[in-house]
Amino acid sequence: MSDLASLINAVEQADSSAQLIEAVRRLAATGHAEAVPTLITVLSYNNPGAAVAAVDGLVKIGEPAVAPLLEQLDQHNYTARSWAIRALAGIGDPRGFVTLLGVATADFSLSVRRAAARGIGAMKWHWFPEHLLEIAQEEAMEALLFVAQQDEEWVVRYAAVVGLESLACDFTFSHPEWRSHIEATFAHLAIADESWAVRARVWKAQQHLQGSAAAVAACQPQANQVEDEPSPLSPHDWQDILDKLYERKRQERVTLPEGDPRRYRELVGTVTHNAGEL
Amino acid sequence: MGEPIGDEQSLTVAQAIANLRGPDPGLRYYAAWWLGRFRVATPEAISALIDSLSDEADRTAEGGYPLRRNAARALGKLGNLQAVPALIRCLECDDFYVREAAVQSLGMLGDRSCIPVLMSFLEGGLAVAQPTPGKINLPQPYNAILEALGALNATEAVPLIEPFLDHPFEMLQYAAARAMYELTQNPVYAERLVRALAGEKLPLRRAALADLGAIGYLPAADAIAQTLAENSLKLIALKGLLEKQVQEATPPNLTADALQVMELMDSLL
Numbered sequence: 001m002s003d004l005a006s007l008i009n010a011v012e013q014a015d016s017s018a019q020l021i022e023a024v025r026r027l028a029a030t031g032h033a034e035a036v037p038t039l040i041t042v043l044s045y046n047n048p049g050a051a052v053a054a055v056d057g058l059v060k061i062g063e064p065a066v067a068p069l070l071e072q073l074d075q076h077n078y079t080a081r082s083w084a085i086r087a088l089a090g091i092g093d094p095r096g097f098v099t100l101l102g103v104a105t106a107d108f109s110l111s112v113r114r115a116a117a118r119g120i121g122a123m124k125w126h127w128f129p130e131h132l133l134e135i136a137q138e139e140a141m142e143a144l145l146f147v148a149q150q151d152e153e154w155v156v157r158y159a160a161v162v163g164l165e166s167l168a169c170d171f172t173f174s175h176p177e178w179r180s181h182i183e184a185t186f187a188h189l190a191i192a193d194e195s196w197a198v199r200a201r202v203w204k205a206q207q208h209l210q211g212s213a214a215a216v217a218a219c220q221p222q223a224n225q226v227e228d229e230p231s232p233l234s235p236h237d238w239q240d241i242l243d244k245l246y247e248r249k250r251q252e253r254v255t256l257p258e259g260d261p262r263r264y265r266e267l268v269g270t271v272t273h274n275a276g277e278l
Numbered sequence: 279m280g281e282p283i284g285d286e287q288s289l290t291v292a293q294a295i296a297n298l299r300g301p302d303p304g305l306r307y308y309a310a311w312w313l314g315r316f317r318v319a320t321p322e323a324i325s326a327l328i329d330s331l332s333d334e335a336d337r338t339a340e341g342g343y344p345l346r347r348n349a350a351r352a353l354g355k356l357g358n359l360q361a362v363p364a365l366i367r368c369l370e371c372d373d374f375y376v377r378e379a380a381v382q383s384l385g386m387l388g389d390r391s392c393i394p395v396l397m398s399f400l401e402g403g404l405a406v407a408q409p410t411p412g413k414i415n416l417p418q419p420y421n422a423i424l425e426a427l428g429a430l431n432a433t434e435a436v437p438l439i440e441p442f443l444d445h446p447f448e449m450l451q452y453a454a455a456r457a458m459y460e461l462t463q464n465p466v467y468a469e470r471l472v473r474a475l476a477g478e479k480l481p482l483r484r485a486a487l488a489d490l491g492a493i494g495y496l497p498a499a500d501a502i503a504q505t506l507a508e509n510s511l512k513l514i515a516l517k518g519l520l521e522k523q524v525q526e527a528t529p530p531n532l533t534a535d536a537l538q539v540m541e542l543m544d545s546l547l
Contacts, residue, residue: 048508049480111510118547155513159547196524197517197543203530204540 004030008038021049028057033064040068043087044080051083059090063232066093073099082112089119094127095237097136098244101143104160110153117147117156121163125170127231132242134175139245141167141178145185154195161189161198165205183209291318298326303336307345314352327353328364342373350376354383362389369395378419385426393432396423400438404445420445421453428457436461443467448474448482456489468495475505483507491515494522496535503542516543 007027014020024042027035035057042054058065065087072084085103088096096119104116120140128136144167148160164182171179183206190202289297289312297309310330313323330349338344350368353361361383368380369392384392399418400407407420424442427435439461442454452474459467474486475498484507490498491514502515516539523536 049506052508111508114510114547154517155510155547158543162544162547190530195517196521199529200520200524200532200536201540201543203532204537206530207532 004032004034008035011038011042017047017049020045020047021053024050024053024057028053028060031057031060033061036061036065036068039065040072040084043072043083044075044077046079051079055083055087055090058087062091063093066091066095070095070099082107082109085112086115089115089122092119092122092124094124094136094231094233094241097123097140097241098248101139101248104147104156105143110156113147113151113153113156114159117144117159117163120144121159121166124231127233129238132238132245135245135249136241137167137170137175138178139248141171141182145182148185148189154193154198157189157193157195157198158201161186161201161205165208168205168209179209291320291323294318295322295326298330303345306330306333306336307348310345310348310352314348314355317355319356319358324353324356324358324360327356328361331364331368343371343376346371346373346376347379350379350383354379354386357387359387359389362387362391366392366395369399374415374419378422381419381422381426385422385429388430390430390432393427393430393435396427396430397432397435397438399423400435400442403438403441407442407445407450416447420450424450424453424457428460431461433461443470448477449485452482452485452489456493459493459495465495465497468493468498471495472498472501475501480507484511487511487515491518494518496523496539499539499542503546509546513543513546516546 004027007023007030010023011020011027014023020042024039027038039054039057039061042050045051058069069084069088069091073081075081085096085099085107089100100116100119104113104120107113107116120143123136123140125133125137141164144160144163148157148164151157151160164185168179168182171182186202186206186209190199190206193199193202289309291313294309294312297305298313300306310327312318313327327349330345331353333343333345333349336343336345346368350365353365365380365384365387368376371377371380381396384396400420400423407416407418409416420442424439427439436458439454439457442450443458445451445454452471455467455470458464459471468490471486471490471493472495475483475490477483477486483505487502487505487507488511490502496519499516499519502512502519505512520536520539520543523533523539527533527536
């Protein structure tokens with residue numbers, strides 16, 4: 001039996017929680033694409049320790065895990081779905097982008113909203129074709145601004161601030177007006193957020209952004225750690241993302257009232273029903 | 279999905295107080311919780327909750343007092359010191375959970391007048407603080423007592439707290455270490471909690487995370503980030519460290535340590 005096969009076998013044969021976690025951790029550490037199906041299966045085992053290790057492994061594997069993870073989202077297993085979303089958020093692949101937008105503003109699990117907000121901010125923007133980048137980044141900004149101001153959990157707002165900081169950096173040259181918009185929101189949150197931890201994270205972001213010229217230089221490498229890696233997405237993938245974004249915008253225009261996050265969440269849940277009538 | 283918060287808020291303050299003073303045990307129990315949850319600290323709410331602490335009507339089959347428990351918890355959240363004498367009287371209640379709720383609330387209210395009673399519960403040390411055959415709970419809510427004495431800065435209680443560092447229950451060892459650190463600022467006690475982060479059992483690692491977050495012990499930052507536990511809990515613990523650091527500088531200035539803690543938090547999101 002090859003090393004990988006025996007590691008997969010160890011996951012399948014584990015007969016205690018501790019054994020399972022250890023086996024998943026070893027398999028995840030290989031970062032091998034052939035581990036993907038097994039790691040994805042572990043997401044539905046209802047064992048949080050093993051799922052965390054599997055998510056780490058899937059994030060490490062990256063691109064080859066994206067398509068199987070997206071398939072997982074269609075299954076009706078809520079727990080497995082939320083772990084899959086966390087893996088997609090960690091990978092930052094554009095094919096998960098629209099899912100993350102919806103989840104960050106509407107999922108009822110705070111750790112899933114948190115991971116999605118983080119994932120939106122860490123998206124691989126350098127892969128996006130120009131015509132898509134603008135609409136995608138604007139949607140990302142709107143979603144994160146909403147989360148930063150409206151989510152009731154401090155940690156989700158904190159994650160949105162982290163994402164907005166990195167977007168504001170990206171906008172320095174391309175969309176200075178969007179950057180100003182984010183900075184204005186930061187100025188408000190810096191004194192108004194009820195959590196000191198969130199305020200502190202806003203101050204950190206403000207310091208970073210105000211160090212202007214130096215900050216611009218500091219912004220770039222953070223967003224593009226994998227600069228030379230070419231985009232693995234096909235034209236069909238990009239078209240699919242664009243279609244979903246348009247659909248999302250259309251739904252927002254028709255159904256989204258200003259303000260109340262609970263109302264918003266309810267609407268997100270009913271979007272699929274309304275789609276036929278519009 | 280519905281709007282649970284909206285429904286809860288649609289109960290008006292006047293209605294909640296009327297329910298609490300009314301005859302229906304279910305409505306009374308819910309109203310007591312509701313007043314605490316929504317921080318309704320009006321004089322009418324406080325006095326209705328204080329009256330509920332001596333309720334005799336709502337009893338469980340085992341003799342517990344559910345309404346008293348909820349009222350005691352709510353009073354801790356409302357920050358009115360008028361509740362202190364009534365909460366101290368609750369410490370004589372037969373119901374372990376009423377005593378536990380009252381101790382927690384007394385710790386939150388921060389009024390030192392309860393310290394002598396809380397200390398009296400620790401007298402007799404480990405010989406007394408042992409499980410009774412046939413009972414689920416120890417004789418007193420020691421965890422809550424140790425936590426409250428730490429929060430109340432009851433340095434006079436140190437000699438009574440110290441023996442609990444050797445209690446057979448790890449949870450109580452941690453609670454004692456946390457209180458000892460708060461009362462002495464001696465890092466040896468906090469380091470004991472840091473070592474507990476590497477323990478075998480997940481519930482104990484979670485408890486140590488919560489304790490370190492509560493004391494905001496900065497040198498634990500890296501160990502917290504590396505603990506085998508849910509990121510959510512590690513983030514909450516690091517938040518405790520960060521909020522302590524925020525007080526060390528004039529906002530919006532941040533200490534280098536605060537920035538460091540946020541780097542760790544960012545990596546756990």
